[in-house]
Every structure is written in C-alpha cells, then in structure tokens.
Amino acid sequence: MAQAIFIILSLITLGCALVVVTNRNLFHSALYLAFVFVGVAGLYFMLQAEFFAGIQVLIYVGAILTLIIFAIMLSRDLMNPNVRGFNRQWWAAAIVAGLLFVVLAVVLWRAPWPAAPVGEPSADFIAELGQALVSPAYVLPFEVVSILLLAALVGSILIARER
Amino acid sequence: MDWIDALLIPAIKSLVVIVVLLLAFAYMTYVERKLVGRFVRRYGPNRAGPFGLLQPIADAFKAIFKEEVIPTEVDKWLYVICPGIAVAGSLIVFGVIPVGDSFMAWGRKITMVVADVNVGVLYVVAMAGLGLYGIFLGGWASNNNFSLLGALRSTAQVITYELPMGLAIASIATITGSLRFGDIIAAQKTLPLIILQPVGFLVYFISGMAEINRSPFDMPETENELVSGYSTEYGGIKFAIYFMAEYINMIVMSILVATLFLGGWQGPFAHLSPLLQLVWLVVKAAVVLFVFIWVRASIPRVRYDKWMKFGWKFLVPLGLANLAVTAVVVALVA
Numbered sequence A: 001m002a003q004a005i006f007i008i009l010s011l012i013t014l015g016c017a018l019v020v021v022t023n024r025n026l027f028h029s030a031l032y033l034a035f036v037f038v039g040v041a042g043l044y045f046m047l048q049a050e051f052f053a054g055i056q057v058l059i060y061v062g063a064i065l066t067l068i069i070f071a072i073m074l075s076r077d078l079m080n081p082n083v084r085g086f087n088r089q090w091w092a093a094a095i096v097a098g099l100l101f102v103v104l105a106v107v108l109w110r111a112p113w114p115a116a117p118v119g120e121p122s123a124d125f126i127a128e129l130g131q132a133l134v135s136p137a138y139v140l141p142f143e144v145v146s147i148l149l150l151a152a153l154v155g156s157i158l159i160a161r162e163r
Numbered sequence B: 001m002d003w004i005d006a007l008l009i010p011a012i013k014s015l016v017v018i019v020v021l022l023l024a025f026a027y028m029t030y031v032e033r034k035l036v037g038r039f040v041r042r043y044g045p046n047r048a049g050p051f052g053l054l055q056p057i058a059d060a061f062k063a064i065f066k067e068e069v070i071p072t073e074v075d076k077w078l079y080v081i082c083p084g085i086a087v088a089g090s091l092i093v094f095g096v097i098p099v100g101d102s103f104m105a106w107g108r109k110i111t112m113v114v115a116d117v118n119v120g121v122l123y124v125v126a127m128a129g130l131g132l133y134g135i136f137l138g139g140w141a142s143n144n145n146f147s148l149l150g151a152l153r154s155t156a157q158v159i160t161y162e163l164p165m166g167l168a169i170a171s172i173a174t175i176t177g178s179l180r181f182g183d184i185i186a187a188q189k190t191l192p193l194i195i196l197q198p199v200g201f202l203v204y205f206i207s208g209m210a211e212i213n214r215s216p217f218d219m220p221e222t223e224n225e226l227v228s229g230y231s232t233e234y235g236g237i238k239f240a241i242y243f244m245a246e247y248i249n250m251i252v253m254s255i256l257v258a259t260l261f262l263g264g265w266q267g268p269f270a271h272l273s274p275l276l277q278l279v280w281l282v283v284k285a286a287v288v289l290f291v292f293i294w295v296r297a298s299i300p301r302v303r304y305d306k307w308m309k310f311g312w313k314f315l316v317p318l319g320l321a322n323l324a325v326t327a328v329v330v331a332l333v334a
Helices: A002-022 A026-046 A050-074 A090-110 A125-133 A139-160 B002-039 B055-065 B076-096 B120-141 B145-176 B181-187 B198-211 B236-261 B274-298 B304-333
Strands: B102-105 B108-111
Touching: A002 A026, A026 A050, A026 B120, A050 A125, A050 B120, A050 B145, B002 B055, B002 B076, B002 B108, B002 B236, B002 B274, B055 B236, B076 B120, B076 B236, B120 B145, B120 B181, B120 B236, B145 B181, B145 B198, B145 B304, B181 B236, B198 B236, B198 B304, B236 B274
Parallel strands: none
Antiparallel strands: B102 B108
C-alpha cells in the first residue's frame, strides 16, 4: 500500500517536473510546478513529517509559486509561445545547471542510505525542531539564512523604490 | 474490518461535511440577502415560498439552466476548472476542524472530525492558499484586463493578510503549545482565547475577512472599478460555483474563528451530548457570520492602496508585537 502510494506520488512529481521544463507556455509551467510541490509535500507526509508537508504547501505553493505567477502575469509577452526560449546567456546557464547536477549527484551517491527503518518520530516533534534550530549545532546556519533573507529584502526594496 | 475505519468512515464523514456545507451555502445567501435588506430597510427576498425561503433553490435552477458560454479567447481548460479549484480549496479546509468530541455508534467510537492532523492549524492556512489559485488562475485564464487586475489584487491581498493571520495563529500556538485543533479547544476549557488574546483576535478577524474577500475588503471584485474583477467573464453555473466557494470560505472562516478564539464546541452542558456540542459550535459560528454581514452592510469599501498599507504598516507590526508580548508572558508564567 505505502509502496504503491510512494510510486504514484513520485511519478506525479517527476512527470510534472518534466513538463515544467519542457512546456513552452511559462504560465502552464508554473502550474505544473504547483503539482511538483504538492507531490513533494505528499512524500513528506508519507515520512510522517506532517509539519514539513504543511510548511511545504504553505511556503512553496502558497507564497513562492504565487509570487512566481504574479511576476509572470506582470511581465509582457512572457506567456507568448512564439517568444524565443533562449537568449545569449544560455551557455552560462547550462554550465551552472550542469555543475549543480554534478554536485547533487555526488552528494546523493555518497550519502549513506539507512537500510533499516529509523522508527517513529517523537510526539513533540515540532518543539524538538524548534530547539534544534537554536542549538549550537544549527544556530549559525540559521542566522546566516536570516541575514541572507534580510539582504534580499533590503535589496528588493532598493530596486523597487521610486526615485 | 480494518477498511471500515480506514476508508469507509472517513468517506462518510467527508460526504456529510460536503453536503452540509453546500446546504449551508445555499441558505447563507438567503440569510445574507435578508439581513442586508433589513439593514437598509428593505424586505430582502420574499417572493419564492413563505418568507422567500425557496429563493436559494430558485437561484440554483436559474444558474443551472443558463446558457453555457465559453469566450473564444480564454485558456479553455483553465477557464473551466478554476471555479472547481476554488470550491475544492474551500471545502478541503474543513477536513481538520472538529465539530464535537466523539460518540459511539454500532460499537465504534466515532470522532467528530474527518482527520485529526497534529498540525491542523498549519494545514488550514496552507489549504487556504490553495483555494486562492482558483481565483487568480480564473482571472488570468479569462484573458480580460479587468479579470487580470482582479486576480492580481486578490493575490496581493491574500499574501499580505496571510502574514498577520499566521502571526495571530502563532500567538495561539505559543499559549496552547500545540497546532492540533483538539488541543487548542481543550486549552479553552475554562477561558476562551479571545479573553487572553484580544489583540490576536482582532488581527485574525480582520485578516480573515480579507482572506475570504468579504466586503468591505473585496478588492478582487470591486464593481465600481473592475466591473466584477476575476469573475467578469464567468456566467451561469460557473459563476455560481465561484459564488459557492466564496460563501463556503465565509462559513469555514466563521467556524475557524469560533474554534480558535471562542472555545469551539465547548459550552455549558456540552459534555452531555455530542449534539449539544454541535449546537454550540453552530451558534458561535452564526454570531461570527452575523458580524461579517453586519460589517458588510455598514462599512463602505476601502481604497485598495490604503488597504494594502493598512496590512503591511499596521496589522503586521501589531501581530508581531502581540506575538512578542505573548511569548514573553508565556515564558514568565511557565
């Protein structure tokens, strides 16, 4: 049963991800991206990480994708399928994407996958997660991410500000 | 008989929830028209049946028998499914809200909630975001400038007001220490949270009204500037389904307010019978719904830019301050 659900979820996620990158209509790509995010949320749910599933839908589908679609709606001609899909920087993008693929592949290849089930998550999972985020082990990355987000926030205001 | 617990009972519960919500929607339109009529010294609908009670049925038949028009330049597939997305988004939210404790039937203990998720409140906020897609995809698919503007506004509004809403919910979670609806209701056994969280309640109530696009905050469909906003190109049954989504959102929002701040299904003598618990919840939700209609009838629509400013520059800081004070007090008490 769980196996079947996992396979169906993975197929939906991967299939929609494929459509996202191959579709010529940017708006439709964004919609398929929603299915990808929901599929990933489903995988989290199967791993009994309901909190992450909820956050995944809330942040990615509810906020990030909404903003992506917002940007697409506001951009002229972006949805026109006759517009060229490539510009002069395509080779740079290809190199970066290829590097990212190599890094991810190496990480995944080297990761020790636990063969045995890791057991039930504890009941007070969310509280433990909160504690862990401010524990010495993770507090530095956590704060660095905050600063990164703050910088992005200030930067976007600077760009959008009327002169 | 595992499949009865795993599939049959949740399916029956879902069916009951959907049917009840659809019926409630039909009569909500009647109640609202009647009340708004009274607020401005009219009678409201009074022709179909005694006191106009058959009006919703007449409306439904009218919508069903209208000609199905699909404009030529629309994104057909999206245009047709979007009302469905909107209504599914509003129905699905109800799945985690308990309407009572539990009762015994045929030797089984049946809890009065479709799914008792341990991050229920988070689920509600996330799913509300999904329902929004119905509105702004519909607005885009219509290929009409007014629809697109309505869709953009609704996106901006929902993103803006999701923030203070989340902050108010975070304050509740700080006090109750849980995101499960059952625990939040149990924590209000002696004192409803509206007394501990008056500011949080106000923030939640205002952003809730924004979230469900209720007048005076119905920016996505301001008739005087945008014709009818995102639903301009929709007619007949498809428009009726959008209408349905809006009203079900309103009903669900009122039940959420009742559950999060007014003690949910708890009340005097509620422990005697599950039916009484249901009655308490309905009474509380009805009060909230009345206030929604009251506000709509009393306050003119706010201007869009002022409304956004209000959200970002007043409600979000207020929610943050409320959360900070709540956290400090909880830390001191504990």
